[in-house]
Amino acid sequence: MNAERLLAHYEKIADAPDAIARLRRFILDLAVRGKLVPQDANDEPASELLKRIAKEKARLVKAGEIRKPKAMPALAETPFPIPPNWRWSQLAEIGVLSPRNEASDALEASFVPMPLIAAEYGVANQHEVRLWGEIKKGYTHFAEGDVGLAKITPCFENGKSTVFRNLTGEIGAGTTELHIVRPLFVDQDFILLFLKSPHFIETGIPKMTGTAGQKRVPTEYFAHSPFPLPPLAEQRRIVAKVDELMGLCDRLEAARAGREVVRDRLAAASLARLNAPDPKTFEGDARFALDALPALTTRPDQIKALRQTILNLAVRGKLVPQDAGDEPASALLERIAKEKVRLMKAGAIPAKKEPVRDSAKMTEKLPASWCPIALGQVCNLVTSGSRGWAEFYATSGPSFIRAQNIRFGHLRLSELAFVNPPSNSEGSRTQVAKGDLLIVITGAGVTNPAILDHDPGEAYVSQHVGLVRPSDRRLSGWLLLCLMAGAGGRSELVERAYGAGKPGLNLDNIRSLSIPLPPLAEQHRIVAKVDALMALCDQLEASLTATAATRRRLLDALLAEALAPVDAREMEAAE
Template structure:
């Protein structure tokens, strides 16, 4: 014996199926196609029925979602149609209902004496007498079978699980007495597993809530203690303003006609003084209290807000060059703080002939639509598409603090977004975002503390997973 698995067909032919066997089973077990342990594998009517307000119950895949049959949200069909459908498929206790689309792969066993009919989106599996239908149900719910179903999906739009693939599915079969013991053990473990999963979800939610709280404390000056020897934020801002003046002289940036300074008056209210000498009280815009060595500033006062663009996709000379180009999709599953490149790149000609801008390393990339708030720091020079309002800090040593600050301020930024089809924060609105500015040395301490705490929380998350 070569210890390989073979399949023998009705015409006497034999085929090696070793490449289909997913794992080893005990010697007393066997592998079988689902059709060989079933007396019936079929589906419901392929015709869209005429529903009625009362009559006979009619189930579809939406009634089989989480291991149980939902008898509450049901449709009804008239008796005449029921008689036609029931003569073809008459579900009974012990049959398995399997969703072929919609909630594809979800399965439940009929455990109540009810007369009903099924739609094409449900398959009905009736096992032979010597096969425990509950064991078959749990086998179908296994990750192995679910993965097999997923790979078998066909169709455009709403993929379907075809009957041929259901019938062809391999199921491990133990002796009948062991099937019963397996079912008993599984049913004892299910509530324990559900409890673990619930606790896991609660812990993950707690971790995410803790991260949000850490950022909230950080930008309020409550995460690390203040140090009186730190250069105050006012000096940092003066230096930034001097550097901006130099950039304006060099023609690298334009002077903002609405330049302003936010300060706290003797009455403890916050005011904004503009270049023309006018000022106004902005208490309603101030989000929270900050330490005395900190300042509130508009985002535009500490960095340039840069949009992006997309070269014409029909022009090949614009693409696959040496300039990294980022879209919000590149950040959708990106968990690192820094990013060096996206899935595509553009040429210097593509950059020149579009509204994309080459931004330096340490730019804080911030998606401005679909969705608002994907964020990362550029590890090197790169460009983005028009779905960004990125911040190029005038002092790149602030990049990491700006990154964490914008992560925390995103909900308030979203509230100021406009649009009907989808919300977007404009460059002007982004520039007007009010953010806290701590002393530079304190920024570094804050960011180090955040990263240290986040690392602990992420390690906990990995252990939970």
């Protein structure tokens, strides 16, 4: 059968996104279409099974055990081909819907709220033991062997349904958000796998009724959807095969999880040795990590840890060698301080006291030519946007940079707002320039930094954005690295933002932030090295994304082929 090709290519698709979950759905789809096990000409055909069910219903009606069922509506169309000895039916035809239980109030019975019903196939429901008198009213009734379907969103979409088993007193009651069918001469587990099949769920979602947050599967869909009915003997073979294949999926999932755990541990160990380097072994550790990580990295999300490690190495002076010929950072800092004094006296920049950093931060030893400083010591301006811009929004004009335009490490300028500020607007204080650093200081994305690496023309920032203007534009690239690297100041920034109450930063939090300052020449070498390594990360991430997409396309193709109609010769070969 076509499904064999899927198994033959399994190794190529095993690491595709949600591959195992899709294989599980695929197995259920094959099962309800008659493609999972071969048919047997000796089986009693489904048409005879339907006759026996009709006779049993008539007997139950005559005995007063059930009400006379309503006439079955004709099936307008059938959704897919089924084998010749199968028949299209409906749950209302092959079972009793919404049965009621009669028992003594003193009987111990099972109570099953929604959280105790699993979405996964093969996971039994749990239950609580209660007296029947406590739960017989106001709840849905069921008994041992009944099949229940969760009808409310999102439980239905997630596949919540179960065969009720091991019930105390053999009866139970529970959540009112259930449709119940009591099968007659039909394997309960075959009904269950139909209710969990992609066909039934995907067809049912558009038919749900109610408000957006409280949609439900109508009784009509549950009762009268086309139900593919195999001979009883084949139902049991299908259920056994599904159980076997789901067990295989469990093993594949466990093996994949084991591989991922090993990879994650090896990658984490490699990165940990770089984030807490041993000077004696660092060079070898770095070489091993950079050589091994591409092989250990199988998911794009794993690249995030690698990027952060690169940033941490950069701000610790571990990414490029120091050069004794560089002007030391202390000399750079002295020149900046003198120039700031001159500008303040001239009224060119605000007169501010030099910020003081927390000496308990950044205690790790830095290279000899570096200095630990407060961010504000190398900035001419640390401010934030003005309030009251809402009335000046426009469809064109100067750009207006808001918090949502700032992502971690970069600006997203495709959704800029525009403003027409009045000539006397205090907002001109926060007009931005090339080389400025921007930091989200309130709301979602707080602490996210970015650099304005081009001339924006006339542009301003909102009150939710901090504007940091370095004393020398040549510092901008390095300062951005510090704001992005946990070891460079970011950890302290995050700690301050989330220290208490609503997340947010004040300007003193930014000015006094502890950062390392290397010689200017070394800053440029480090920024260039980081850019090169981040480009490699981009390539690795793109490669992983492309590989995942290829695996997904292969899986899609194999699933489509496996579900395609099987011609007569293939059927004969399968039999």
